[in-house]
Amino acid sequence: MTSLRDESLGAVDASGPRVGVLALQGDFREHARILGELGARVTLVRRPGDLEGIEGLVIPGGESSVMDKLARAFGLAEPLRERIRDGLHVYGTCAGLIMLADTLLDAIAGQESFGGLDVVVRRNAFGSQNQSFETDLEIPVLGERPLRAVFIRGPVVESVGPKATPIATLADGRVVAVEQGGLLGTSFHPEINGDTRFHEYFLSKLRSA
């Protein structure tokens, strides 16, 4: 029987960069579809062996505490940490930003991140779902047109270390997107509103690396 889930990994372009999407939990299929449509060769990553041959990785939105538990239980966390240290390009949205942060605030007891981004990230920084929102954000690296950013029980970057650079802030000055070499993290979810500029930006950096 045919599943209703969109299982498409997009069009296959044999020359595109190999990009993994962490598929333990969350909206990984949305990322996979967009990356595929932009010409990447997409693989879903759940086990250490799935990391072989990938040049970039996207960590989707979802529940960071669940991704952390499953990544450790199935032996993925340590090899992924190593790949990030060795320069793997990674883009994380929301829970993905949490997983990339070197330091977490308001995590559950014992929660770990993969790390890599020299930032302190606070989980659920806006409160409950009633405080979730969408807003227009100026993001100079993506051009002049503002991006409609959707924040779902999102995190914020509480402090940015010397290695990382903020690339978007809310009107009140809170940092919601950061970049550090091949690492990119956003508090919000470009994958759910049809704006593919962040994915294009991530892939263009990967192609020129």
Add this chain to the structure above:
Amino acid sequence: MSTAETGSSRVKRGLAEMLKGGVIMDVVTPEQARIAEDAGAVAVMALERVPADIRAQGGVARMSDPDLIEAIIAEVSIPVMAKARIGHFVEAQVLQALDVDYIDESEVLSPADYVNHIDKWAFNTPFVCGATNLGEALRRINEGAAMIRSKGEAGTGDVSEATKHIRKITSEVNQLKSMTRDELYVAAKELQAPYDLVLEVAETGKLPVVLFTAGGVATPADAAMMMQLGADGVFVGSGIFKSGNPEARAAAVVKATTFYDDPSVIAEVSRGLGEAMVGINVGDLPAPHRLAERGW
């Protein structure tokens, strides 16, 4: 639109998108909520009684005590859902005021209105609703539901109704995909659903919102089967805390939901879980006690 906006469809449906591939667990105390979060639940459903106890004890089942809901919200950092009775818009207003993350307008509680469901567009907090078929799902989405769960038969530990409902919804969507425009008008009439939503489903081949499965899931294999049948995620009600070893079973169901297509993982996590909930065969339930038939 340049200002910040809460409660938009994208924001409401978006939280359900983030729950995909996860397990939402019924809990009746803060201690159970802690066990659920530690086991890898993606959200918890705060209740006074799990469906198996509602079934066993009988009487009118209502929204939970606000103190209990607040204690559970205080205990965990994952999203907290809570149930309002079908049509009971004031219970829903209370749950929104308590700042729950999702409201479940649920047939597991006693209905408060045998004609109307809640106007869910009137709320900032998103709603999940049950459905046994595509027409029911689309009627709920038309009323503002931001997430659908197939109903199954809650509190039984018998997964057969959950199987029936997810298969029914999937096959009805697949039928719409093969229809021509003129046939879709008739399909909308027969499904008793708005034409625009029927057309959208026919064109996209899926529901406009996330679809979880619920009702009778009691083992890791049950959860994996629902995922293989096309669910975006799984609700487990009585199945965890009515079993012999809730901690182990909860963690096993989470792993089986992620690795739903890998029988070796499902076999591994199914070992040594102790007793599953005893359960009731749905066929042994007299019709008036079948919760899935509530909702219209």
